[in-house]
Amino acid sequence: xxxxxxxxxxxxxxxxxxxxxxxxxxxxxxxxxxxxxxxxxxxxxxxxxxxxxxxxxxxxxxxxxxxxxxxxxxxxxxxxxxxxxxxxxxxxxxxxxxxxxxxxxxxxxxxxxxxxxxxxxxxxxxxxxxxxxxxxxxxxxxxxxxxxxxxxxxxxxxxxxxxxxxxxxxxxxxxxxxxxxxxxxxxxxxxxxxxxxxxxxxxxxxxxxxxxxxxxxxxxxxxxxxxxxxxxxxxxxxxxxxxxxxxxxxxxxxxxxxxxxxxxxxxxxxxxxxxxxxxxxxxxxxxxxxxxxxxxxxxxxxxxxxxxxxxxxxxxxxxxxxxxxxxxxxxxxxxxxxxxxxxxxxxxxxxxxxxxxxxxxxxxxxxxxxxxxxxxxxxxxxxxxxxxxxxxxxxxxxxxxxxxxxxxxxxxxxxxxxxxxxxxxxxxxxxxxxxxxxxxxxx
Numbered sequence: 466x467x468x469x470x471x472x473x474x475x476x477x478x479x480x481x482x483x484x485x486x487x488x489x490x491x492x493x494x495x496x497x498x499x500x501x502x503x504x505x506x507x508x509x510x511x512x513x514x515x516x517x518x519x520x521x522x523x524x525x526x527x528x529x530x531x532x533x534x535x536x537x538x539x540x541x542x543x544x545x546x547x548x549x550x551x552x553x554x555x556x557x558x559x560x561x562x563x564x565x566x567x568x569x570x571x572x573x574x575x576x577x578x579x580x581x582x583x584x585x586x587x588x589x590x591x592x593x594x595x596x597x598x599x600x601x602x603x604x605x606x607x608x609x610x611x612x613x614x615x616x617x618x619x620x621x622x623x624x625x626x627x628x629x630x631x632x633x634x635x636x637x638x639x640x641x642x643x644x645x646x647x648x649x650x651x652x653x654x655x656x657x658x659x660x661x662x663x664x665x666x667x668x669x670x671x672x673x674x675x676x677x678x679x680x681x682x683x684x685x686x687x688x689x690x691x692x693x694x695x696x697x698x699x700x701x702x703x704x705x706x707x708x709x710x711x712x713x714x715x716x717x718x719x720x721x722x723x724x725x726x727x728x729x730x731x732x733x734x735x736x737x738x739x740x741x742x743x744x745x746x747x748x749x750x751x752x753x754x755x756x757x758x759x760x761x762x763x764x765x766x767x768x769x770x771x772x773x774x775x776x777x778x779x780x781x782x783x784x785x786x787x788x789x790x791x792x793x794x795x796x797x798x799x800x801x802x803x804x805x806x807x808x809x810x811x812x813x814x815x816x817x818x819x820x821x822x823x824x825x826x827x828x829x830x831x832x833x834x835x836x837x838x839x840x841x842x843x844x845x846x847x848x849x850x851x852x853x854x855x856x857x858x859x860x861x862x863x864x865x866x867x868x869x870x871x872x873x874x875x876x877x878x879x880x881x882x883x884x885x886x887x888x889x890x891x892x893x894x895x896x897x898x899x900x901x902x903x904x905x906x907x908x
Contacts, residue, residue, distance in 0.1 A: 541569070553613055555586040555750065555796035566801040575803035582797050587750035589792030590614050595761060597721075597785035599771065607771075608764035609721065610739045611787045614749040615760045618787045624648040624718040626771055626781040631708055632700065644715040648783045651708075651745075652723045654772045657765055658730040702747060706754070709745045713757035719785050720745060720760045723768040737764040752794040759787040 545552075545562055552559040563580055570578040590613065597607040600623060628650040629640050668676070687695065712720060722745075724737035732738060743762040748754045763771075774781045 544569075551592075553590060554798060555589045555793075556591050557589070557792060558591065559798075563799050563801050567803070570801065570803040576806050578801065578803035580799040581802050582799055584797065586796050586798045587748075588614055588752060588755060588794060589796035590750075590789060591792065592789050594788040595786065597761065597763075597783055599781065600784050601780055601782040602774070605767075605770070607767040607783070608735055608737065609761040609767060610737065611789055612722070612739060612743045612745065612756075612760045612762050613741065614744060615756060615787060615789055616758070617789050618719055618759045618785060621784055621786040622718045623782060623784040626650060626775060626783050628772060628775040631704065631711075632697075634704070637707075637711055640715070642715075644712070644717045646716065646718050648785065649712065649717050649720045650722075650768065650772055650775065651712075651720050652768075654723065654769055655726060655765065657726075657733050657769065660730045660733060664728065664731045706746055709756055709758070712745070717758055719787065720758055721768065721771070721783075721785075722760065722762045723772075724762050724765055726765070733765055735764050735766065737762055759785075761785065761787060 544565065549561050549565060550558055552562045567578045567580060592611045595609065595611045597609055599605040599607060624647050626648045627640075627644065629644070630653065631637060631640070631651075722743055724732055724739070725742060726732035727736070727738070739762050743760075745756050745758070745760045746754055749756045771781060771783070
């Protein structure tokens with residue numbers, strides 16, 4: 466009996482040893498398997514452009530139809546330029562434009578439209594009224610405007626006109642003690658060529674070829690004429706703050722500067738450029754650097770008549786009134802930002818910094834503001850300018866083109882180096898609502 470049991474025990478152990486390895490795979494099969502690691506996300510910026518591109522021509526046609534047949538660009542432009550007017554950085558009009566843009570983006574279907582503070586700019590300023598007329602040797606209306614951040618005159622003032630040329634430090638002594646109460650012409654008279662060609666033109670093939678063959682010289686690629694102009698510009702910037710202080714110490718009544726020219730003689734015919742380049746100072750929007758004498762910029766025809774009379778040593782007098790208003794020393798600037806809600810679930814699953822909101826790299830394209838596609842942000846800064854028609858440049862440059870919006874790139878193919886800077890796709894969801902631009906009466 467004992468012998469038989471002893472013989473059975475080794476056999477049982479052997480059988481058990483064979484059964485355990487056989488059962489292990491079955492037990493492992495019952496255990497939940499770990500999810501396989503997801504494949505690394507492809508970087509759309511490094512993807513190779515496919516040899517054959519699949520174009521969604523229907524979507525492209527929808528975009529063209531919106532742009533050509535349903536655009537509201539002119540209504541928006543009129544609301545900004547006619548209804549609100551010039552928008553100098555930090556001015557009350559720019560505040561109006563920011564708020565109008567925020568409200569309009571909401572009306573046309575965007576979400577979370579709001580203003581984002583980009584920081585302190587400096588002086589808030591607006592022009593209320595500026596006029597001038599020659600009183601001697603004849604009466605004539607002068608075309609001019611106050612330069613940005615110019616102070617006011619104490620009502621209408623009349624003074625003899627003198628031309629002052631300061632191009633180096635030694636020129637100050639020539640005018641010292643001679644300018645009190647005078648209307649100073651400051652700035653060289655330039656050529657005024659006849660406008661004999663279109664002010665807007667396309668480059669010809671030859672002009673494009675000339676640009677490609679631009680000569681590289683010892684001056685960093687600049688022609689001798691351009692080098693001289695650059696040197697004069699640098700020297701003027703070096704002296705400009707000193708000149709402004711000199712005029713204030715001399716107690717001049719006002720300063721009149723000539724408007725610069727435009728391409729093909731475009732700065733003539735009564736057109737004047739009242740921008741940051743006309744200011745009497747490098748940073749006149751900073752309270753500590755504010756200009757202390759009234760300054761106006763005149764159309765070149767008005768400036769030229771006064772200049773020629775002074776060069777002929779004829780007695781000339783001008784009556785001028787500059788009325789401006791400062792609204793604060795530490796005004797801030799704002800960007801208007803809104804969100805385009807996404808509709809493509811595959812893109813939403815890709816995630817983004819804002820839960821539930823699509824996030825895609827953005828690019829700048831002209832707006833088609835009637836139907837909006839997937840995406841996130843549409844930052845839009847109303848273009849700023851001085852109290853005239855030209856973009857104003859300060860410490861912060863606002864968007865210079867009022868038809869600029871920001872649209873998302875939603876197609877990974879368009880994020881390749883070949884396409885990421887030039888193309889964008891739009892929503893193809895037929896259920897996406899079409900929104901109407903606000904009526905002009907809703908300004």
